[in-house]
Every structure is written in structure tokens, then in C-alpha cells.
Amino acid sequence: MSNFQTIEFYKNKKKEYSLLPFRFECLGENNYVVTNLAGEHLIITRDALENLVRHKLNSSSADYVNLRAKHFLTDDKTQIAKELLSIKLRTKYSVLSEFTGLHIFVVSLRCEHSCPYCQVSRQSDDKVKFDMSTEVADRSIDLALRSPSKNIKIEFQGGEPLLNFQLIKYIVLASKTRGGDKNISFVIATNLALINEEILIFCKEHKILISTSLDGPKEIHNTNRPRPKGNSYEKAVEGIQLAREYLGIDSVSALMTTTQNSLGHVKEIIDEYLKYSFLGIFLRPLSPYGFALKTKTYAAYNADVWHEFYMEGLEYIIDLNRKGIKFREYYTSTILTKMFTSQEVGYVDLMSPSGIGIAAVVYNYDGSVYASDESRMLAEMGDNSFELGNVLINSYEDIFLNPKLLDPIEESFAFSVPMCNECAFEAYCGADPVFHHGVFKDFIGRKPDSEFCKRNMKIFKYLIKRMEHDPYVKKLFMSWAQPNA
Amino acid sequence: MLKLQGNAISLDVKFNKRALFIVTKRAGLPSTIKAKYAFLLDSYLNYEEGYGAYISFDKVQGSGISNHFHLPIEMNYLADGDVISIEPSGRINSLFRKNSAHNTILLTEQCNHYCLMCSQPPKNIDDSWLLDEAMALLELIPRETVNIGFSGGEPTLYGDRFLGLINKSKLMLPRTSIDVLSNGRAFSDLFFTANYAATNHPDCVIGIPIYSDDPARHDYVVQAEGAFDETIQGILNLKKYRQKVEIRIVIHKQTIERLVQTCEFIARNLLFVDHVALMGLEMMGFTRANLDQLWIDPFEYKNILSEAVGVLSSYGINTSVYNHQLCVINDDVLPYYKKSISDWKNEYVDQCNLCVKKSECGGFFSSSKLHRYSDHIKAVI
Numbered sequence: 001m002s003n004f005q006t007i008e009f010y011k012n013k014k015k016e017y018s019l020l021p022f023r024f025e026c027l028g029e030n031n032y033v034v035t036n037l038a039g040e041h042l043i044i045t046r047d048a049l050e051n052l053v054r055h056k057l058n059s060s061s062a063d064y065v066n067l068r069a070k071h072f073l074t075d076d077k078t079q080i081a082k083e084l085l086s087i088k089l090r091t092k093y094s095v096l097s098e099f100t101g102l103h104i105f106v107v108s109l110r111c112e113h114s115c116p117y118c119q120v121s122r123q124s125d126d127k128v129k130f131d132m133s134t135e136v137a138d139r140s141i142d143l144a145l146r147s148p149s150k151n152i153k154i155e156f157q158g159g160e161p162l163l164n165f166q167l168i169k170y171i172v173l174a175s176k177t178r179g180g181d182k183n184i185s186f187v188i189a190t191n192l193a194l195i196n197e198e199i200l201i202f203c204k205e206h207k208i209l210i211s212t213s214l215d216g217p218k219e220i221h222n223t224n225r226p227r228p229k230g231n232s233y234e235k236a237v238e239g240i241q242l243a244r245e246y247l248g249i250d251s252v253s254a255l256m257t258t259t260q261n262s263l264g265h266v267k268e269i270i271d272e273y274l275k276y277s278f279l280g281i282f283l284r285p286l287s288p289y290g291f292a293l294k295t296k297t298y299a300a301y302n303a304d305v306w307h308e309f310y311m312e313g314l315e316y317i318i319d320l321n322r323k324g325i326k327f328r329e330y331y332t333s334t335i336l337t338k339m340f341t342s343q344e345v346g347y348v349d350l351m352s353p354s355g356i357g358i359a360a361v362v363y364n365y366d367g368s369v370y371a372s373d374e375s376r377m378l379a380e381m382g383d384n385s386f387e388l389g390n391v392l393i394n395s396y397e398d399i400f401l402n403p404k405l406l407d408p409i410e411e412s413f414a415f416s417v418p419m420c421n422e423c424a425f426e427a428y429c430g431a432d433p434v435f436h437h438g439v440f441k442d443f444i445g446r447k448p449d450s451e452f453c454k455r456n457m458k459i460f461k462y463l464i465k466r467m468e469h470d471p472y473v474k475k476l477f478m479s480w481a482q483p484n485a
Numbered sequence: 486m487l488k489l490q491g492n493a494i495s496l497d498v499k500f501n502k503r504a505l506f507i508v509t510k511r512a513g514l515p516s517t518i519k520a521k522y523a524f525l526l527d528s529y530l531n532y533e534e535g536y537g538a539y540i541s542f543d544k545v546q547g548s549g550i551s552n553h554f555h556l557p558i559e560m561n562y563l564a565d566g567d568v569i570s571i572e573p574s575g576r577i578n579s580l581f582r583k584n585s586a587h588n589t590i591l592l593t594e595q596c597n598h599y600c601l602m603c604s605q606p607p608k609n610i611d612d613s614w615l616l617d618e619a620m621a622l623l624e625l626i627p628r629e630t631v632n633i634g635f636s637g638g639e640p641t642l643y644g645d646r647f648l649g650l651i652n653k654s655k656l657m658l659p660r661t662s663i664d665v666l667s668n669g670r671a672f673s674d675l676f677f678t679a680n681y682a683a684t685n686h687p688d689c690v691i692g693i694p695i696y697s698d699d700p701a702r703h704d705y706v707v708q709a710e711g712a713f714d715e716t717i718q719g720i721l722n723l724k725k726y727r728q729k730v731e732i733r734i735v736i737h738k739q740t741i742e743r744l745v746q747t748c749e750f751i752a753r754n755l756l757f758v759d760h761v762a763l764m765g766l767e768m769m770g771f772t773r774a775n776l777d778q779l780w781i782d783p784f785e786y787k788n789i790l791s792e793a794v795g796v797l798s799s800y801g802i803n804t805s806v807y808n809h810q811l812c813v814i815n816d817d818v819l820p821y822y823k824k825s826i827s828d829w830k831n832e833y834v835d836q837c838n839l840c841v842k843k844s845e846c847g848g849f850f851s852s853s854k855l856h857r858y859s860d861h862i863k864a865v866i
Contacts, residue, residue, distance in 0.1 A: 040753060069698040069743075069750060078700035080714045083721065084754045341800075342753075471792065478799035 016055050017068075017075040020085065024049060025424035025461070033464050036071050038088035039338060039427030043468055091342040092427075096353070100400075101346065102360035103144040104155045104373060105171060107132045108164035109365050113191055113227045117259055117286055120380050121159045131164045132365040139391035140363035141175045145182065146396045152179070155187040155211075157373070159365075162194040172206050187211050192239025193227065200246035207251075210243045212236060214254040214276070216262060216269035223261050240276055254278060258285050258309060263301060266313035270327075274320075280328030283313050285455065287374060287435070303454040311462060321476055333480040335463060338428045340481035348372055350430035350456075352414035356386065357405040367391045369399050371408075374434040385437055408433035408443040419447040425460040429453075493540070493554035493575040500552065501573055505580065505618065506537050507625050508567040521625065523569060526553075538571055568625045570618065580618075581626055581633075588630070590619050592650070593638035598668050599708040602737055602779050604769035604852075607638055616643055619650060623657045634664040641671035645680070652684045662688040664731075669693035670712060672719030682726035690729040690759065693720060696740045698750030706739050717754075724757050731760040737772075737779040741786045748793045752800040761797055763790065765808030768852035776857065783813040784861035791815045811846040813859050823847070840864035 024034045032049045035041045044052070044063055051057040052073070057064050059075070067073050071081040109130040111121035122130050132140075144152055154175060156168050168188065175184055186208040195210075203210065214236055215221040221233040243252045254273065256262075262269060266283070273281045285306045301309075313329065320327050334347045348355035356371035363369055367390045370376040375386030386408070389399040399405075412433035414420035420429070435452050436445035447453045467474040506523035512533050514522060524536035532539070532550060539553040542561045556563070556577055563569065566583035581588050592615055596607035619635070626633065633654075641647050654663055663686065672678045672691070693716060696706040700713035723730050732751060734740060740747070744763075751761060765783065766772060772779055783790075790806065791814075797804040798821065805823045806814070814822065824847040825831065832854045837843050842865045849858055 038753075065699045065701070065743075066746070068700070069746060077704070078714050080700075080717045083718070087721070088753070340753075341756075475792075475795045475799065478796065482799065482801055 015076045017057070017059070017064075017073045019053070019055075019073055020071055020081055022072045023422055023424040023426065027461060027465055033424055033461075034067075034072060035424045035427060037085050037427075038071070038092070038342060040070050041339065041424075041464060042066055042070055042072070043464070088342040092344055095344040095346060096358065098149045098151075099358055100144075100147045100361050101149045101151055102153050102155060103140075103147070104157050104360060104362040105132065105137070105140060105161075106157050106159070106362060106365045106376070107137075107161045107167045107171070109159040110163050111158055111160040111191075112163075112193060113160070113225055113232060115225045117224070117257055120377055127164075130159065130365060132167055132363075133367075134167065134170060136363070136365070136367040136391055137167055137171050138174065139367070141171060141178065143363070143369075143391060143396055143399065145175065145178060145180070150181070151183045151185070153185050153187065155189060157189045157362075160191060160194065161188055162190050162199065165194075165199055169202060172202075172208070176206075185209070190239075191225070191232065191236060192243065193232065193235040195239040195243060197242075197246075200243060203243075204246045208247075210247065210252045212240060212243075212252065212254050213256070214240070214272065215256050215259070216265060217272050220261050220265060220269065224257065224259050237276065249277060250279075255282055256284060258283065258301075258306070260301060263305065263309055266309055267316050270313060270316055270320075274325070274327065279326065280330050280333070281313075281317075282330040283310050284331070285310075287377070303451045303458065306455060307458045307462075310459065318473060318476065322472065328480050332459075332463065332477075333483070335428055335459065336477050336481040337483055339463070340478055343483065345483055348430075349432050349435075350428070352412075352420075352426070352429065352431040353409050354412050354431035354433050356409065356434060357388065357400060358409065361388075363391060369394070371405055372434055374438075378434060378438050381438075383438065386434060408437070412436070412443045417444050417447075423457075425457060428460055429456055488557065488559040490576070490578045491557040491560050493556050493571070493577050497549070497551045497553070498573045498575075503570055503572045503618075504537070505568060505570050505621055505625055508540070508563050508565060508569060509536075510565055523554075523571070525563070525565075540569075540577075566627055568622060580622055583627060583630075586632065587634065588626075588632075589634035589636050590622065591637065592616055592619055592635050592640040592647075593642060595642055596637060596639040596668075597642065597670065597709060598639065598712065600771065601706055601708065601739065601775045602735060602766060602770075602772040604767045604772065605636070605638065606770045612638075613643070613646075616646060616650065620653060623650075623653050626658060626661070628658060628660065630658060630661045632662045632664065633658070634666065636666040639668055639671075640665060641667050641677075644671070644677070647671075648677075648680055648684055651681065651686055651689060654689075655684060655686045659687070662690070664690050664692055666692050666733075668707065668712065668716060669719035669723070669730075670715040672722050673715040675722050675725075678719070678722040678726055678728070681723075682728055688729075690731050691723060692731040692733050692762070694733045694735065695720075695747065695751065695755075696734060697743050698747045699743055702739065702743065720755055720758065724755075730758045731762060732758050733762045733764060735764050735766060736783075736786065736790070737766045738781040739778065741781055741789055744786075744789055744793045745796060748796040752796055752802060756800060756802065758802070760803045760805065763793065763804070763806045765850075765853075767808070767850045768856040769850075773856060780857060782859050782861065783809055784859050787813060787815050787818075791817050794818050794821050808847060808850060810848065810859065810862060811842050812840070812863055812865060813861055834858065834862060836862045836864050838864070839866055841866060 021037045022034050024032045027033050030046050031043055032046060033041050033043050048063040071085050074081045109122045110124050114123055124130055161168060172186055188208060189211045192212045215224045218233040222230055225232040240252055270281055314332060317327055317329050334345050334350055337343055337345050346359050348360050351359060360372055362373055362376050364376055369388045369391060371386040371388055379387055388402045388405050412431035414426050414429055414431050420426050432452055433443035437443055439445060467477050507521055508525055509522045510525045512531055516535055519535040520537045522536050523538040523540050526539050526541040539550055540556055542556055542558050554575060564584060568581035570578045570580055593612050594608040697703045703713040704710050720730055794804055804821045806818055806821050807823050807825055831848045832851050833848045834854055
């Protein structure tokens with residue numbers, strides 16, 4: 001009998017709130033982070049979370065007001081949340097309509113370095129075999145210019161691209177001539193050992209940026225990056241200074257790779273970046289590709305060890321900022337942009353749908369086209385899953401409508417992938433089908449076993465907790481979230 | 486503080502309804518335009534026939550000049566190019582002052598909000614003559630004027646007639662920027678917004694208040710249910726049509742509590758607005774009646790103000806802080822601090838006399854000086 005409600009119950013039915021899509025994750029103790037459809041987050045207690053989902057949250061509580069203002073729930077007071085959420089989501093995904101903006105040209109696979117973690121390079125003088133031909137370059141330029149994106153960035157990679165500088169010159173001039181109304185910009189990714197004035201004069205004339213490698217202080221850098229005279233570091237820092245004299249201080253950026261040698265030395269590495277007036281550093285873990293796997297350098301540390309290294313570095317950088325030294329960690333910045341804004345920064349590893357092919361594409365020295373830089377590294381290991389065709393044979397449509405590109409993008413889309421779809425951090429994370437195919441032989445992998453997942457989850461949680469009770473860090477992180485500030 | 490209206494002693498008035506005139510000291514204007522001007526008499530010696538009206542500040546005795554008005558001496562700021570209205574009764578209003586950078590034209594006292602701190606309490610009477618007068622005024626304002634403001638009440642309650650005013654502003658004053666103070670709700674009608682955009686005014690900003698990220702709190706402050714959603718929708722619609730929007734937040738006890746969250750809300754949801762203005766409380770109108778619910782000493786909220794400004798500036802939002810005194814804000818607010826230059830906003834109290842920063846400081850609203858200001862005002866020496 002008592003299971004039946006009185007007629008009063010139906011008469012007086014109070015208007016309830018409705019839940020909007022959201023996800024949550026335990027932050028330890030009694031605290032949970034909840035994230036809405038647009039990636040905005042709040043930290044609430046377990047009790048509040050339980051009350052929220054049971055429609056028992058008191059509408060006069062602070063949690064209720066916060067959750068309503070951040071679009072986790074909607075009630076008869078306000079219905080605008082859906083409109084605002086949809087705008088934010090549209091903004092985030094609007095970058096997709098631009099399609100491929102970054103076009104990587106591997107102008108030579110040859111290199112005078114022999115780094116054990118290198119993904120792809122050859123010590124060889126065989127230019128015919130390992131340099132890109134003019135014909136391949138021509139076809140690749142045509143493909144790059146077919147991209148609907150108005151802004152095209154051409155990045156020269158290797159091996160060491162400066163070993164084939166003549167072709168770089170050819171590609172810059174030809175793409176400018178044929179580029180029509182596109183804005184074309186250029187980057188050379190080089191170890192700078194071969195840089196000289198002639199090259200820099202050309203770079204200056206065509207506003208070409210330089211991206212180089214700097215792994216840290218001399219001992220670490222030279223151990224990581226062996227070359228015949230053991231002077232990779234000296235060449236790099238001389239090159240940085242020379243390039244800046246021609247191109248300006250901000251036209252030269254540097255990337256570091258973390259090896260076993262780097263562990264325990266994150267402060268010295270950061271200090272090295274400060275010494276050369278860089279505005280930030282990208283603390284980058286090794287990827288399980290190429291020689292890194294073969295030489296077991298990749299196995300040297302796992303996600304936990306990496307996290308410790310990263311965290312120590314990040315804390316050091318936060319302290320530097322407190323002392324008035326403006327300096328950023330760029331991987332953190334990329335994540336913070338996703339946490340605090342609706343902008344998509346376009347960092348391929350942290351995109352979902354994956355950025356392979358549709359944000360960046362690689363034209364290899366031999367004309368083969370790869371869906372990303374990592375894809376060609378996978379191919380070097382015998383996994384051709386992301387080889388999309390060859391510029392000498394295939395059309396633009398063949399390549400960019402190839403199921404070898406579209407299938408992994410669709411299958412790995414984190415919003416629909418098991419475990420990712422319910423993950424509170426889906427909006428901050430990436431799909432990375434290449435990594436997962438490399439490790440698990442499918443585009444998705446098993447997330448609990450995925451180092452990619454572990455590494456990023458740890459960072460997301462750390463960042464959210466880190467700024468929760470430290471207003472200075474929150475303000476700093478908010479400013480890092482602005483890619484253009 | 487300027488006296489913007491007064492009663493003149495008038496002698497022989499030849500017109501029978503309120504009329505607008507441009508003030509001039511110049512004799513010998515062409516007869517084709519003379520009637521538009523009120524001639525400022527020094528003495529009877531420079532009297533000349535044909536002007537629409539004659540004004541003077543001294544006690545000149547009657548000389549048989551028609552339409553001659555003796556204005557109170559407090560109005561002797563009136564200068565060449567200013568526009569005044571004169572009623573046959575002798576009531577004079579200063580409507581436009583050429584030397585002021587901030588001329589605001591009141592369009593109506595009607596409003597669909599009833600804000601706790603309204604400085605211009607709404608009246609539910611037909612005052613559409615104000616709009617008619619504004620339309621006429623647009624023909625008299627000098628074309629080189631940099632900026633004028635339209636305020637209310639709620640100007641958009643006029644609907645299409647408001648659009649007519651914006652259109653006329655563009656036609657008559659093509660180089661003058663316009664600031665409109667509106668609650669933005671009318672723009673939740675996409676059709677109205679489309680028509681507004683179609684006026685294609687080159688530089689018109691709609692200044693719209695958002696008092697909280699919490700809809701209930703915003704609705705409470707403006708005393709109108711459902712206002713929040715309509716205002717937000719209005720802003721979205723305006724930006725859909727690429728119109729300029731400024732968000733205005735008056736800081737008081739009811740808005741300070743969620744000021745940081747409100748700024749975060751703006752940064753996440755309305756990042757595309759052109760400007761956010763954070764403003765101190767004016768001690769006018771309803772504010773004095775609701776003072777207990779509204780008053781918080783700016784000194785007490787200075788850290789919250791810093792944090793709110795920090796959020797907006799992190800996101801690169803163009804931000805300004807108005808109507809605060811330099812001695813009650815933190816230094817990190819200084820880059821966004823604006824010294825207002827309106828006549829009724831630059832008053833100082835005794836403590837200010839010794840202050841070396843006085844010339845950089847915005848000072849007080851006249852009303853604040855009179856009724857309530859921070860207990861922590863002290864001279865920087």
C-alpha cells in the first residue's frame with residue numbers, strides 16, 4: 001500500500017533540475033573533479049556528487065549555484081546552458097573545417113648525428129637513395145596547396161634537412177610562386193650543426209623559422225646526441241646564437257627529449273634553456289618508435305618515472321615565475337588551453353579526433369605519404385598502417401580519403417572510445433591512434449595498460465589539484481592557457 | 486558639480502513650446518541659420534536681431550529684447566557650440582556640452598528592470614518626447630564630436646524607433662562613436678538584432694550589465710525574472726551579427742561574492758565581447774534606499790577585485806576599472822585603472838588634499854562624497 005503516492009504528490013510535484021552531460025573522476029580523499037561537455041571543471045565532494053546525480057542537491061547550496069553557472073545542470077531559472085555549451089563545442093571543433101595546416105617535408109633521411117633515441121635517420125652519403133627528389137617535392141607541394149586551409153605551414157625535417165638545403169630553397173620558392181592567396185610559412189627542424197650565413201640570409205628573406213634540439217647542458221646533450229667530433233652541443237648553441245642574429249630572438253625555438261641521462265637533471269636542463277633566453281621548454285618524453293625501442297632507451301623509464309621528472313620541472317618553473325622570471329612549460333600550456341578555453345591548439349598527440357592527416361601530414365623523402373611524423377617512424381619498424389599512398393602515384397583524394405586515414409580517425413575518436421568516453425579528462429586528451437597501434441596493434445589499445453593514458457591522466461589530475469588551493473598558480477596557469485598571450 | 490538645468494528669468498517669450506538652440510557668442514551669423522542659435526549677450530551693445538533666443542548671466546535690465554533669458558550664474562559654463570533647451574516658462578536644460586568628452590543623452594525613464602542600485606529610478610510614464618528631442622538634438626551636435634552616449638531607462642523599449650535613432654546618428658554624425666546603455670534583453674529577439682545590425686553604424690557599442698554568473702542572483706539584482714537568459718541571448722545575438730558589446734559590472738555587496746566566477750563565466754562563454762568595465766557604486770537613486778544590502782567598503786574587496794581583473798586580463802579581455810580611488814585598490818589593478826573624466830565623477834575629500842597621486846586618481850562620484858565612501862581613504866605622501 002505504502003508504495004503508492006498520494007494525489008498530493010502528483011499535484012505538488014516540484015520542478016526538478018535536469019542534468020546536462022558531465023563526467024567525473026576521483027581526486028583522492030573525498031574530492032571529485034567534475035567536467036562538463038566543454039571541459040570546464042569544478043571540484044566537489046562525494047556527497048555533493050551523489051546528491052547531484054540523485055536529483056537531491058539543494059537548490060540553495062553553493063554547489064548547486066556553481067554547478068548551474070558552469071552548465072552541469074539546468075532548471076526553470078535558466079535554459080541558456082545548452083546554447084552556450086553548443087557554442088563552446090562548435091568553437092573547439094571548428095578547427096576541423098580548416099583541415100591540414102602542417103605539411104612536413106622530409107627532404108633527406110641522412111644525418112651526421114647518430115642519436116640512440118632517434119626515430120629515423122641514416123648515416124649515409126647516398127644522396128640518390130635518401131634525399132627527396134625535385135619531382136617528389138613538386139608533387140608534394142601540389143598536394144599541400146590543395147589543402148582547404150588558408151594558412152599552410154611547411155616544416156622541413158630529416159634526418160638533417162640542411163644536408164639537402166638546395167631542395168629546401170627550391171620548395172620555398174616554388175610553393176610561394178604557386179601558393180596563390182594562401183599564407184605559407186616555413187620552419188626548418190635542424191640540429192644546426194650545418195647552419196651558415198648563406199642559409200640564414202635565405203631564411204631571413206623568406207621569414208623561415210628555426211626549430212632545433214637542445215637536450216640540456218653540454219654533458220647531457222652530447223651524451224644524448226653523438227656526432228663524429230662529439231660537439232653537438234657546441235654546434236647547437238653557436239647555431240642558436242648565429243640564427244638569432246639573423247632572424248631575431250623569437251624565430252629560433254628548441255625541443256628537448258628526455259632520456260635516462262636526463263632523469264634527475266630537470267633543473268639543469270631548464271637552466272640551460274634560461275641561459276639561452278628561451279621563454280619556455282617542452283618537457284618531452286621518449287616515444288616508443290624507431291631506435292628508441294631497438295636500443296631499449298624507451299624502456300629506460302615508465303610513466304611514473306616520467307611523471308616525477310615532469311613534476312619536478314614544473315614546480316621549478318612555477319617557482320621561477322614567482323621570482324618574476326616568465327617561463328612556461330609548453331606541454332602544460334597545451335593542456336591548460338584545453339582546460340580553460342574552447343580553443344584547439346592543434347598539437348597532434350593531444351587531439352581528438354586525432355590530428356593525423358587532418359592537422360599534419362608527412363611527405364617522406366621517397367614520396368610516401370604518412371599520416372603523421374610518428375606514422376613514418378612506425379613504418380621504419382615495419383608497421384605501414386599509416387602509409388597513405390605515394391605522391392608519385394596517388395591523387396589528393398586517394399590519399400586524404402584513404403580508409404587507412406579515415407578508419408583510425410573514426411575508430412580512435414575519444415568521445416566514443418570505451419573508457420575514454422566516460423573519462424572526466426576526455427576533453428583535455430588526445431586519441432593518438434599511432435601510439436596505440438605501435439604498442440597494441442590496434443588504434444585504441446587497452447587504456448588501463450596504455451602509458452599514454454597513464455602519463456596524461458596523472459598530469460591532468462596533478463594540474464587540477466595544483467591550482468585548486470593556490471591562487472597564484474591558478475592565475476599563472478590561466479595565463480599559460482592563452483596560446484597567443 | 487555642474488548645474489545642468491536652471492530657471493531663467495525671461496521677459497518677452499515669443500515661442501510656445503520647448504525648443505533647442507545652439508549657444509553662440511558670435512555676432513553676424515548668416516540669416517539663414519541665425520534662428521537655430523541662442524546668442525550669448527555680453528551687453529546690449531552687441532545685440533543683434535534674428536537669433537532664436539538671447540541668453541545672459543548678468544542682471545541686465547529689460548530693454549525690450551524678445552526671447553531673452555537671464556540664466557543663473559551657475560550655468561555660465563555654457564560655451565560656443567553647446568546645445569540647450571528652453572521652455573517658454575524659462576526652464577533651461579544643458580543637453581550637450583561641446584567641451585565635454587562624455588555627453589550622455591537620456592532617452593527614457595521607462596525600464597523593464599528595477600535594479601537595486603539604479604541611479605536613475607524608472608518611471609512608468611510616456612516620456613517619448615525625450616526621444617523626439619534626441620532626434621532633433623542630433624541635427625545640432627557638431628559633426629566633429631568624438632562620442633555621445635544614449636542612456637535610460639531602457640532605450641531599446643522604443644523598438645524600431647530606437648533603431649531609427651541609431652540610423653539617424655549614423656547619417657547626421659558619421660564620425661561620432663556611440664555608446665548605448667541597455668540591458669540587452671531586446672536583442673534576444675534575433676529579428677530586432679538583425680535590424681539593429683542593418684543600420685550598419687560604424688562605431689556603436691551596446692553596454693550591457695551582467696551582475697552574476699548565477700542567473701538567480703543576476704535576476705535578483707535587476708529585479709526581473711528571466712532577465713539573465715534574455716540578456717545572455719542578446720549578447721550572443723549581437724556578436725552573431727558582429728556588433729560591439731561591452732559588459733558592465735557594478736561592484737557591490739550583491740555582486741562581489743561571485744565577481745571572480747562571473748569574470749570566469751565571461752571568459753569562458755562570452756570571450757568575444759569587446760570590453761569589460763568593472764565599476765564602483767554610485768550613491769544615487771535606489772542605492773541610498775538599499776544601502777544596507779549594497780554597501781561594501783572597496784578596501785574590503787580589493788583582493789577580489791585583483792583576482793577578477795587577473796582572470797579577465799589572463800584571457801586577453803580588454804578590461805577597465807572605473808570609479809575607484811587609488812588608495813583602495815592593489816597595484817596589480819593599476820594597468821586597468823581608468824580615471825573617469827565625467828564632470829560628476831571627479832570629486833575629492835579632505836584626505837585627498839595632501840595626496841601626491843591626486844591628479845592620477847579618479848576620485849569620487851559627487852554622490853559618494855556626499856553620502857558614503859570608503860573608510861580607508863588616505864593620502865599617498
